[in-house]
Amino acid sequence: MVEALIATSLIALGALLAAARSLPLAVTVALTFSMGLVHGWAHGAEMPAGAPMQAFFAGFLSATALLHLCGIGLASLVMQRGAAVALRAGGVGLAAIGCGLLAGL
Template sequence: MLSFRKAPLFLTALLVTALCASASLAHTGEIYGGGFVNGFTHPILGWDHVAAMVAVGLWGAFLGAPAIWLLPVVFPLVMAFGAVMGILGIPVPAVETGIALSAVVLGLMIVFAAKPSVWVSAVLVGLFAIFHGYAHGTELPASANAFAFAAGFVIATGLLHLTGIAIGLLVKWPAGRLVVRGAGGVISLAGMAFLTGMA
């Protein structure tokens, strides 16, 4: 059984393995390479996405049960809905601003140890997920399989959430709480850099 102590190492190894997998391992190169790989790498290669998705896991761990599992489930589900909106061309205003603000706001929630009700937390996370999903949907390559692309970015998002949760479990110790809140500060500053165009 995987211990909490070994979870970050396991997640890192899993992420590296997935990134190094070649398209030749797929059933069909076009569907996998043009859809799944692009979908999987899209959130990981965008630091604004990484910051927000890790923040969801961090905040969930900070809030404890049931938020520790509810927030990382709400985000990809609503994100998939946002992706459909993007694929269909339904207009959503200020997408890049919404993505940057997600890192700022979620980071500040962690910094200030904000503990709203689980439903308020889920609605806030879901709101930001729409912007992230919409960005994924509008950037779907024309030749890509939409289902494979969606599966890729949902799996990558889940791994980023798990990374945040693994780090967030440090809140069990007083020094760990400082580390987690400090990580929230870094995420919030990164969001400000995205928001102001400095990154």
């Protein structure tokens, strides 16, 4: 079930990027929290038996933060260059990946 939720979150995020619509802050926070919860659930379920929990979670939280910073930086760069169409195309691609993952389940 968690894989379907992750694929659905990719479709939703991709659709929002492709539509280039702003959402109220409360909605954005709720969506971000729920998507993060689903992805964190998947990572927690994949934790190796006997692994030190604190080190495992510190590692994937650090990697998640780095990925977010890279994404924010890339999106900022794209928007500064006036290439919003590239950001929208990326959203379409992300939604297509989510659809492909969902179809493969």
